[in-house]
Amino acid sequence: MKLQEYTVSKHNFEECMKCTVCTAYCPVLQVNPLYPGPKQAGPDGERLRLKDPYFFNYALKYCLNCKRCEVACPSGVNVADLIQAARIKYDHSKPKLRDTILASTDFMGTVARPVAPIVNGVTKLGITKSAMDALLRIDRQRTFPSYSPRSFESWLKRRDKEQAVFQEQVAYFHGCYVNYNYPQLGKDLVKVLNALGVGVQLLEKEKCCGIAMITNGMSEQASKNARHNMAALRKAVVDKGLRVVTTSSSCTLTMREEYPNLLGVDNADVKDSLLMATRFIFEKLEKGATLKFKAGFHKKIAYHVPCHMEKMGWGVFSEKLLRMIPGVEFTLLDSACCGIAGTYGFKKENYAASQAIGAALFDQIKTVNPDVVACDCETCKWQIEMSTGYTVMNPISILAEAIEIE
Amino acid sequence: MKFDTVIIGGGLAGLVAGISLQREGRGTAIVSTGQNALHFFSGTFESLTEAPQRMTDLFGEAGIRLHYRPGVRLMPMGTFRESALSLEDVDLFPSPEFARKVLIVNFMGYHDFFSSFLAEGLEKQGMQCRIRLINLPEMDKLEQSPSEMRSVQIARTMDRIWEKVVQEVRVLLKDEDAVLLPQVFGLQDTAVPGRIRQGIPARVVFAGTLPPSVPGIRTQMLLKRRYEVLGGTYLMGDEALNAHVHEGVVHSIVTKNLDNHYLEADHFILASGGFFSKGLRSNPFNITEPVFGLDVEYNQDRNAWYDKAFSADQPYMQYGVKTDETLHGLSDGKPFKNLYAIGSILGGTRPELGSGAGLAVRSAFAAADVILSEAKNLE
Numbered sequence: 150m151k152l153q154e155y156t157v158s159k160h161n162f163e164e165c166m167k168c169t170v171c172t173a174y175c176p177v178l179q180v181n182p183l184y185p186g187p188k189q190a191g192p193d194g195e196r197l198r199l200k201d202p203y204f205f206n207y208a209l210k211y212c213l214n215c216k217r218c219e220v221a222c223p224s225g226v227n228v229a230d231l232i233q234a235a236r237i238k239y240d241h242s243k244p245k246l247r248d249t250i251l252a253s254t255d256f257m258g259t260v261a262r263p264v265a266p267i268v269n270g271v272t273k274l275g276i277t278k279s280a281m282d283a284l285l286r287i288d289r290q291r292t293f294p295s296y297s298p299r300s301f302e303s304w305l306k307r308r309d310k311e312q313a314v315f316q317e318q319v320a321y322f323h324g325c326y327v328n329y330n331y332p333q334l335g336k337d338l339v340k341v342l343n344a345l346g347v348g349v350q351l352l353e354k355e356k357c358c359g360i361a362m363i364t365n366g367m368s369e370q371a372s373k374n375a376r377h378n379m380a381a382l383r384k385a386v387v388d389k390g391l392r393v394v395t396t397s398s399s400c401t402l403t404m405r406e407e408y409p410n411l412l413g414v415d416n417a418d419v420k421d422s423l424l425m426a427t428r429f430i431f432e433k434l435e436k437g438a439t440l441k442f443k444a445g446f447h448k449k450i451a452y453h454v455p456c457h458m459e460k461m462g463w464g465v466f467s468e469k470l471l472r473m474i475p476g477v478e479f480t481l482l483d484s485a486c487c488g489i490a491g492t493y494g495f496k497k498e499n500y501a502a503s504q505a506i507g508a509a510l511f512d513q514i515k516t517v518n519p520d521v522v523a524c525d526c527e528t529c530k531w532q533i534e535m536s537t538g539y540t541v542m543n544p545i546s547i548l549a550e551a552i553e554i555e
Numbered sequence: 556m557k558f559d560t561v562i563i564g565g566g567l568a569g570l571v572a573g574i575s576l577q578r579e580g581r582g583t584a585i586v587s588t589g590q591n592a593l594h595f596f597s598g599t600f601e602s603l604t605e606a607p608q609r610m611t612d613l614f615g616e617a618g619i620r621l622h623y624r625p626g627v628r629l630m631p632m633g634t635f636r637e638s639a640l641s642l643e644d645v646d647l648f649p650s651p652e653f654a655r656k657v658l659i660v661n662f663m664g665y666h667d668f669f670s671s672f673l674a675e676g677l678e679k680q681g682m683q684c685r686i687r688l689i690n691l692p693e694m695d696k697l698e699q700s701p702s703e704m705r706s707v708q709i710a711r712t713m714d715r716i717w718e719k720v721v722q723e724v725r726v727l728l729k730d731e732d733a734v735l736l737p738q739v740f741g742l743q744d745t746a747v748p749g750r751i752r753q754g755i756p757a758r759v760v761f762a763g764t765l766p767p768s769v770p771g772i773r774t775q776m777l778l779k780r781r782y783e784v785l786g787g788t789y790l791m792g793d794e795a796l797n798a799h800v801h802e803g804v805v806h807s808i809v810t811k812n813l814d815n816h817y818l819e820a821d822h823f824i825l826a827s828g829g830f831f832s833k834g835l836r837s838n839p840f841n842i843t844e845p846v847f848g849l850d851v852e853y854n855q856d857r858n859a860w861y862d863k864a865f866s867a868d869q870p871y872m873q874y875g876v877k878t879d880e881t882l883h884g885l886s887d888g889k890p891f892k893n894l895y896a897i898g899s900i901l902g903g904t905r906p907e908l909g910s911g912a913g914l915a916v917r918s919a920f921a922a923a924d925v926i927l928s929e930a931k932n933l934e
């Protein structure tokens with residue numbers, strides 16, 4: 150009897166009581182009849198797969214890994230982890246060239262950045278889009294994020310002396326997006342943290358968190374990156390006693406949760422020090438730090454909580470920070486997936502489903518008609534901007550715009 | 556983070572308490588491990604014999620209309636149960652014989668609606684029944700995967716194509732004076748059940764399906780939205796692990812997602828549900844309340860916890876946490892000064908508050924009133 154009481158099954162799968170609640174919240178199940186849904190793909194399927202791997206269903210690849218099933222499950226079953234772990238364990242098919250390209254954000258960034266103007270021009274060309282559509286099955290209706298000619302890393306490196314002046318220091322895991330596509334977000338973070346008296350340093354060489362590799366069947370490469378990043382994080386956290394902040398909810402979730410749960414890379418010694426910058430800033434303000442805001446600032450903001458932020462349960466920090474800014478008119482959008490899920494929506498076979506999933510969110514944004522949509526995820530940004538025409542900003546960038554620098 | 560009141564559990568009890576407090580300007584947060592018993596809610600408040608004005612107001616402001624008419628309601632298996640108050644789209648009849656002839660309509664391939672049991676039950680009451688299936692091309696997609704033929708998936712489609720159902724039913728209808736349809740309408744668009752009733756020239760009755768319950772999920776969504784519009788902070792998917800308590804006063808709780816960031820408050824409400832929701836936990840030896848370690852009322856003899864007859868009233872359903880008259884939770888017999896227990900975590904131990912959904916609503920109001928009677932500290 151004691152055994153049964155103290156045994157915890159992997160990903161909590163034996164806790165499932167078959168209540169079907171998760172099926173009501175899976176965005177894919179609503180639009181794709183080929184997908185068996187979280188209950189079947191997760192705990193139900195796991196029982197069969199444990200008997201015989203023959204029961205592995207390739208349709209599991211349609212899972213977005215949005216984790217909404219886990220957030221809804223009243224029994225604490227890690228449904229999405231079960232599904233992703235099954236894909237890692239049983240799906241040995243080689244990833245397609247297209248998937249490898251989409252997943253290699255790091256590599257692509259390094260190659261594309263020096264020739265950014267050319268790459269940006271080329272990916273915007275109709276003929277390139279047609280070619281990518283035909284050859285690689287990357288949907289032609291997608292807008293590719295553009296590459297920045299100068300990386301964030303090189304920008305910050307040139308400022309390391311002025312950052313070192315601050316007594317309090319944090320390290321910043323910027324991620325591929327800030328480094329290659331949108332250094333401005335990193336600059337905004339530095340501006341806000343400096344205003345709080347905190348200097349920003351880079352990690353000793355970070356790599357892509359690996360999220361896109363996990364979902365694209367490249368878990369070995371993902372584990373390699375995980376081990377590399379853990380070493381870099383340890384240097385900052387354990388050796389230097391720093392906290393590490395981030396501006397992307399998906400990178401953060403990946404490093405905090407997916408490393409130990411899916412890739413088997415332990416992070417217990419650094420996990421508590423790895424925070425979204427909005428949480429870090431909120432906690433500083435709560436302890437008495439102050440920011441000076443511009444007089445006459447006004448913005449109507451609709452905040453979308455990205456799926457992975459919802460899973461971490463930290464949307465509240467971004468929300469409270471935005472509400473704190475004088476002159477902000479705030480609306481919390483209904484919790485829903487935008488449909489892009491990283492590289493998922495870029496694939497031709499997923500394009501229609503991706504747009505159908507996001508439809509309710511896009512409609513609500515149009516009804517609210519904000520000046521700007523706030524969101525902590527870069528791929529949601531592409532999706533919402535492309536689908537609604539509204540500008541999407543990271544809460545950190547909004548904060549940077551609202552503060553007065555003496 | 557500091558609030559006036561932190562509520563643990565975001566089901567019916569937690570949401571009603573949260574809305575009542577937000578409405579009076581108290582800043583609250585709700586922490587909820589996951590979704591809740593509303594997903595199985597049939598849509599009637601059997602234990603309430605009247606319709607308290609403040610309840611109809613609170614639901615009305617959230618966009619949920621209630622319907623008061625003492626009588627009986629139809630159960631999913633064709634039996635009837637006494638009830639006086641329900642969601643607007645759940646019918647209440649003065650007596651079980653609500654029609655002469657009934658047309659029961661189901662969708663092809665949908666197995667979570669028990670048409671033949673319903674027919675049997677209605678025929679016992681002297682009503683004649685005819686069962687018909689309809690097949691809409693829009694539902695072919697759903698049929699490809701059996702896990703999709705569930706109430707919620709169908710309801711999503713029905714929000715768009717309900718007019719076709721009306722047309723089909725009108726064609727099938729002969730001399731029946733009532734039509735029975737599965738409860739799969741009005742998930743997002745709450746006007747749909749009413750429009751269907753208008754469109755069909757017979758009395759339209761929506762009967763329960765297997766879970767998830769469409770009217771229940773709709774109720775959950777609307778109450779949550781109302782709570783958030785009033786400025787409440789709903790932390791979905793987070794779990795209260797334990798509390799910091801000093802001399803009978805709760806100062807803060809620790810949650811799974813916020814780890815070392817504690818939720819502080821002047822008042823705490825425990826609305827974490829029964830065994831189903833893990834508000835109460837049992838193991839082969841005892842029954843506990845995991846967050847505060849409140850005293851639990853239960854029989855020490857484990858064999859007395861259950862009745863072997865599956866459908867009998869199970870004794871464990873009566874078990875719940877102990878409180879004083881004003882719902883303060885007890886630990887070793889002594890009340891916490893600022894902790895209230897509401898909803899199904901009370902078990903059947905407070906019969907004066909009713910049972911099930913009625914208990915959730917009434918105890919939520921009662922706890923909110925005690926909190927509101929105390930001065931507000933926090934702006």
Ligand SMILES: Cc1cc2nc3c(=O)[nH]c(=O)nc-3n(C[C@H](O)[C@H](O)[C@H](O)COP(=O)(O)OP(=O)(O)OC[C@H]3O[C@@H](n4cnc5c(N)ncnc54)[C@H](O)[C@@H]3O)c2cc1C
Binds near residue numbers: 565595794831897913
């Ligand atoms: C299958 C079923 C059918 C029912 N049908 C009817 C009916 O027809 N009529 C009727 O009147 N009543 C019915 N009821 C009863 C009624 O629905 C419930 O009593 C009522 O909804 C309970 O509400 P609650 O808020 O107390 O608890 P719940 O709805 O159980 O909510 C509790 C919430 O707390 C969360 N939670 C638990 N522990 C923690 C923690 N440590 N930290 C954070 N969150 C936590 C849970 O995840 C859950 O979301 C039914 C109940 C069930 C289970």
Ligand code: SF4
Binds near residue numbers: 187192224225226
């Ligand atoms: S995984 Fe969770 S939500 Fe889904 S059926 Fe099992 S217990 Fe219910």
Ligand code: SF4
Binds near residue numbers: 178190
């Ligand atoms: S992670 Fe998202 S897409 Fe995958 S099963 Fe869960 S809810 Fe569905």
